[in-house]
Amino acid sequence: MPDKITIKEIAKEAGVSISTVSRVINGSSPVKKETKEKVLNAINKLNYYPDALARSLRVGYTDTIGIIIPNIANPFFATLVRGAEDYLRSKGYSLIICNSDNAVDQEKKLFNILAEKKVDGILYSGIGDHLEKFNHINIPIVFIDRVIKDNRFSYVCSNHYKGMEDLLNYLFETNHKRYVFISGKKEIFSAVERLRAFGNFVKKNKIEYKILEGEYTYESGLINGKKIKKLPDVVVCSNDLIAYGVIESFKERKIKVPQDVSVTGYDDITFSKMFSPALTTVRQPIYEMGKISAEIIHRLLIKKDDYIPVKLFQNQVIVRESTRNPRNK
The missing domain is CATH 3.40.50.2300 (Response regulator)
Structure with missing residues (x-):
């Protein structure tokens, strides 16, 4: 392995002092444009890479x-x-x-x-x-x-709470009366907030519902989708990946979305508008x-x-x- 290039060699190649090379690398003080170009050319020619850790110890930050x-x-x-x-x-x-x-x-x-x-x-x-x-x-x-x-x-x-609340109110206004809610893990803040919104929604409207606990993954949607034997009016998923899995599990069972059951997600990730069927969801910026x-x-x-x-x-x-x-x- 070749020896590591040092600023001493950069200085010799550029025909400048070691302190000038240091000022160029660290940006610690102004250097004439012509001199700076000589140093940068020498750095490129010799493939010099500054020691980031050593630099951080000198200047107090690593960028x-x-x-x-x-x-x-x-x-x-x-x-x-x-x-x-x-x-x-x-x-x-x-x-x-x-x-x-x-x-x-x-x-x-x-x-x-x-x-x-x-x-x-x-x-x-x-x-x-x-x-x-x-x-x-x-x-x-x-x-x-x-x-x-x-x-x-x-x-x-x-x-998260208001986004899920708005989605549930839309579903209720469009005559969805029976719900299955698939939540995310209870350790995740967004999952807790979305589940909290659903809990308050069902108390307020006294609707028929079932809650399944999952994870924010496509595989979790597949697994939980297969657990749904009696179809509700809508399966409300705590994120889009769960919804993709649920819809795929329904396709395997010849259940049509949305003709037989509606499915919603949350997040509006990149593929949700391209999915088949295109997913009703809640968009986060x-x-x-x-x-x-x-x-x-x-x-x-x-x-x-x-x-x-x-x-x-x-x-x-x-x-x-x-x-x-x-x-x-």
Whole structure:
């Protein structure tokens, strides 16, 4: 393996001092344009890569942000990450993506890894409650897709309760009277809020219903769809991936959606309008949530905010082909 190129060799190649090379790499003080170009050309010619860890020890930051998500295979999180990454890249930051596979213990390990890498901040969209651990991490943390009632932390979320409430009211107004609700895991904030909205809805309207507990996955939709023996008027799924699985399980049983039963999702991920039938769902501004969370953590890092900012988005019911409208029947 060839020896690692040092700034001493860069300085010799560019015909400048070592301190000048250091100023160019670190941006610590102005350098003449011509001199800077000589240094950059030497860096490119010799394939020099600065030691990021050593630089971080000198300047006190790494220009990196970590993001912890539970499932990168879920398009919701892929879109969330894209929104955050696009913004951070425009500000000169790199994003380290950490996937916990819905495991709280794995999230704890990921926090330690990010702390060891000296990231400047963390975007957290996981499932665990790690507030005690967060209190001991002296870097900005922004929560995504959950509300944190702690004024030491920022969060970006959408109104899951109101979104589900609006969807259920639409279904009730279109004469859907019998319901099956498939929830997400009880550890997930959004799943809890959507289930809470459903619980209050059925109490208010005194309707026939059944609740099945699942996960935010296509496979969970397949499994729970097969459990539904007596068809309701509508199967309300706690996210779009569950709805895809439910519809596929019905297709296998020759049950037609929406002719025999309506099915709804939540999130309006990329494929929902292309699915067959196109899915009635609740749209979250997923990309914007990622972008705003990155903007908040950037403002905290550059000390533009002397308070802890939060953002709560409103969601929108999107009616498509997977629900029938028997309003006039």
